[in-house]
Amino acid sequence: MLTLPTAVTSKYRIIYFIALIAAGLAGNYFHYPVFTNIDFIFGSIFAMLALQFFGLGRGILAAAIIAAYTYILWNHPYSIIIMTAEVAVVGWLMERRKMGMVLADTLYWLLLGMPLAYIFFQIVMHVSPNGSYIVMVKEAVNGIFNALVARLIFTCFVLRSRTRLISYREIMYNLLAFFVLCPALVMLAVGSRRDFADTDRHVRTTLIQVSQSAEQRLKTWVDNRKTTILNLAEMAASYSPQQMQTYLEQAKRSDLNFVRIRLQDREATAVAFYPLVDELGQNNIGKNFADRPSLPQLIQVLKPMLSEVEIESFGAPKPVVSVLAPVVIRGEYSGYVAGVLSLEEIRKYLDTNLNVHGAFYVLIDKNGNVIMTNRTDQKVMTPFVPGKGTLHRLDEGISQWIPIVPPNTPRFERWHKSFYITEHAVGSLSEWRLILAQPVEPFKMLLYKNYTGKMTLLFLILLLALALAEFLSRKMVVTLGELRSLTYQLPVKLATERNGIIWPESGIKEAQHLINNFREMAESLAKQFHEIRQINESLEQRVDERTRELRESEEAYRAVADFTYDWEYWVSPDGTLRYLSPSCERHTGYRREEFLRDAALLKRITHPDDWGQLDSHLPVNQDPVMKELQHQHHVDFRITTRSGEERWFSHFCEPVYDGDGKYLGQRASNRNITQRK
Numbered sequence: 001m002l003t004l005p006t007a008v009t010s011k012y013r014i015i016y017f018i019a020l021i022a023a024g025l026a027g028n029y030f031h032y033p034v035f036t037n038i039d040f041i042f043g044s045i046f047a048m049l050a051l052q053f054f055g056l057g058r059g060i061l062a063a064a065i066i067a068a069y070t071y072i073l074w075n076h077p078y079s080i081i082i083m084t085a086e087v088a089v090v091g092w093l094m095e096r097r098k099m100g101m102v103l104a105d106t107l108y109w110l111l112l113g114m115p116l117a118y119i120f121f122q123i124v125m126h127v128s129p130n131g132s133y134i135v136m137v138k139e140a141v142n143g144i145f146n147a148l149v150a151r152l153i154f155t156c157f158v159l160r161s162r163t164r165l166i167s168y169r170e171i172m173y174n175l176l177a178f179f180v181l182c183p184a185l186v187m188l189a190v191g192s193r194r195d196f197a198d199t200d201r202h203v204r205t206t207l208i209q210v211s212q213s214a215e216q217r218l219k220t221w222v223d224n225r226k227t228t229i230l231n232l233a234e235m236a237a238s239y240s241p242q243q244m245q246t247y248l249e250q251a252k253r254s255d256l257n258f259v260r261i262r263l264q265d266r267e268a269t270a271v272a273f274y275p276l277v278d279e280l281g282q283n284n285i286g287k288n289f290a291d292r293p294s295l296p297q298l299i300q301v302l303k304p305m306l307s308e309v310e311i312e313s314f315g316a317p318k319p320v321v322s323v324l325a326p327v328v329i330r331g332e333y334s335g336y337v338a339g340v341l342s343l344e345e346i347r348k349y350l351d352t353n354l355n356v357h358g359a360f361y362v363l364i365d366k367n368g369n370v371i372m373t374n375r376t377d378q379k380v381m382t383p384f385v386p387g388k389g390t391l392h393r394l395d396e397g398i399s400q401w402i403p404i405v406p407p408n409t410p411r412f413e414r415w416h417k418s419f420y421i422t423e424h425a426v427g428s429l430s431e432w433r434l435i436l437a438q439p440v441e442p443f444k445m446l447l448y449k450n451y452t453g454k455m456t457l458l459f460l461i462l463l464l465a466l467a468l469a470e471f472l473s474r475k476m477v478v479t480l481g482e483l484r485s486l487t488y489q490l491p492v493k494l495a496t497e498r499n500g501i502i503w504p505e506s507g508i509k510e511a512q513h514l515i516n517n518f519r520e521m522a523e524s525l526a527k528q529f530h531e532i533r534q535i536n537e538s539l540e541q542r543v544d545e546r547t548r549e550l551r552e553s554e555e556a557y558r559a560v561a562d563f564t565y566d567w568e569y570w571v572s573p574d575g576t577l578r579y580l581s582p583s584c585e586r587h588t589g590y591r592r593e594e595f596l597r598d599a600a601l602l603k604r605i606t607h608p609d610d611w612g613q614l615d616s617h618l619p620v621n622q623d624p625v626m627k628e629l630q631h632q633h634h635v636d637f638r639i640t641t642r643s644g645e646e647r648w649f650s651h652f653c654e655p656v657y658d659g660d661g662k663y664l665g666q667r668a669s670n671r672n673i674t675q676r677k
Contacts, residue, residue, distance in 0.1 A: 324338050610638050634651065
């Protein structure tokens with residue numbers, strides 16, 4: 001069970017737990033953007049630390065609280081599920097399967113975390129396949145890296161506090177993986193941000209070039225039309241309407257961009273018009289255009305200008321724009337010349353040049369109404385509506401419009417759906433505005449293609465690094481494992497192994513030094529064991545000889561005692577009755593086996609008046625460890641035989657020692673003195 005090390009007292013457990021959660025929230029807040037709104041976060045480092053310090057339950061609680069910040073960061077709740085499940089599965093594998101944290105986390109992402117990310121992003125949130133793949137791999141790499149860092153921090157704490165034991169192989173495994181993965185992550189992050197900056201710069205540069213070209217083309221086109229209308233207005237100040245009719249016709253025929261050209265008097269009634277009839281066959285002369293919204297401003301400024309979008313007042317109703325020039329006679333307004341423009345040339349130019357770059361354009365008048373556009377979300381003669389979002393002013397006259405995404409949509413989708421926008425005024429009085437918008441989507445596809453390759457490479461490097469770390473860590477500690485096995489109960493092995501111990505060899509300098517030290521120690525111990533064995537063998541030989549002598553002596557004693565008339569017995573130092581002569585049956589009527597089986601038999605058949613004299617000399621009354629008998633003892637006592645006859649015996653007892661003075665027990669002899677008594 002994972003518990004907090006004893007160095008952290010229970011008094012401060014809740015404080016440390018809250019501190020880890022706070023650090024985890026800070027780790028998510030201070031995220032590191034790798035791509036556009038695709039960030040590396042570090043909160044799960046502290047969730048993994050909570051798992052190691054406080055156990056599975058509190059680790060899951062900490063992970064859920066820490067991961068909750070991702071909803072604010074990324075605008076969806078699914079990362080909370082993925083990151084909480086990560087701690088739960090890793091903790092279970094560590095507790096139940098005794099698996100290392102980094103390996104457990106890698107298995108989680110391969111088998112569960114990445115499939116969950118694919119389901120949530122691709123199926124639930126409908127993110128593009130490239131975007132889903134990048135996020136899926138990014139979260140896996142981010143999670144494994146955080147688990148690796150958390151385990152290294154925990155290892156440092158344990159090594160310093162010495163509250164637990166961590167295998168040398170795991171330490172080497174984690175360090176090898178970290179020093180491969182960390183530089184790769186840094187290189188990926190730096191490279192990806194550089195790629196994004198290059199793409200961003202390319203988008204801006206392209207948009208500026210396109211917008212400048214479009215602005216110049218539109219300005220030239222308008223100026224040419226304005227010059228023609230201005231010349232006609234100057235001529236109208238000197239010529240009659242009948243004369244102007246010819247000039248209007250010539251101007252219209254010489255420039256196909258004019259749909260109609262008309263001369264109007266002070267009351268805005270057409271006095272010259274080409275063509276003379278409209279599309280419905282009605283005569284255009286005499287029609288009044290006093291309702292045109294641009295007319296008051298024209299009368300006020302008395303300068304050529306572009307009109308706003310207007311609805312054609314004759315023929316088929318449709319939106320039109322015009323170039324207006326006042327007719328000034330002796331400094332007073334006397335009417336104006338209007339050239340209704342065909343915008344097809346400008347439309348074709350903008351469509352042809354902007355579609356190559358995937359850009360959108362909107363040409364709007366001074367009232368904000370759309371004159372022409374290639375955007376499907378805008379309509380001509382309606383106010384231009386940019387949509388819900390925020391406009392951020394950038395440098396070089398470029399702004400970025402970022403839409404507001406609905407809930408449960410990844411924030412990186414905001415950048416994907418954003419536009420880089422430039423705006424240019426058209427006309428001497430800035431009557432029109434040309435808005436060019438470059439969507440990020442086409443460039444995002446190229447950028448994501450690059451990111452996909454880099455993330456795939458990084459993930460493969462990660463898996464290769466983990467596999468290589470596993471292989472190298474095992475190889476580096478295999479000698480230590482063999483050494484541990486060989487040195488377990490080393491004295492016993494040295495004492496029993498007749499052919500000696502075969503020591504391993506290592507290419508690691510420190511490990512080989514350790515092996516050499518153990519080899520020298522084992523050789524020294526083996527030499528001492530050999531000397532001790534020789535001494536033991538000599539002692540065993542002497543003991544065998546003494547034992548044989550004693551056995552021979554005892555056998556001789558038994559042979560003599562078995563045929564003696566007296567009742568003999570021999571008691572060992574521990575109070576055991578080692579020998580009892582067969583003559584006891586002749587004197588007492590009880591067999592030898594009965595005395596050996598029943599230690600109290602002698603007491604029962606001894607006369608009560610005589611028992612006190614024998615009390616300290618008989619085997620039945622000895623302590624568990626018999627006291628050494630110092631002197632000979634002699635006493636007379638009576639017994640009652642099996643047949644009921646009373647007999648007298650003379651009891652003689654003396655201590656027995658070997659040749660070295662070692663106490664061997666006591667020997668006693670009971671002689672029948674009934675006749676004498």
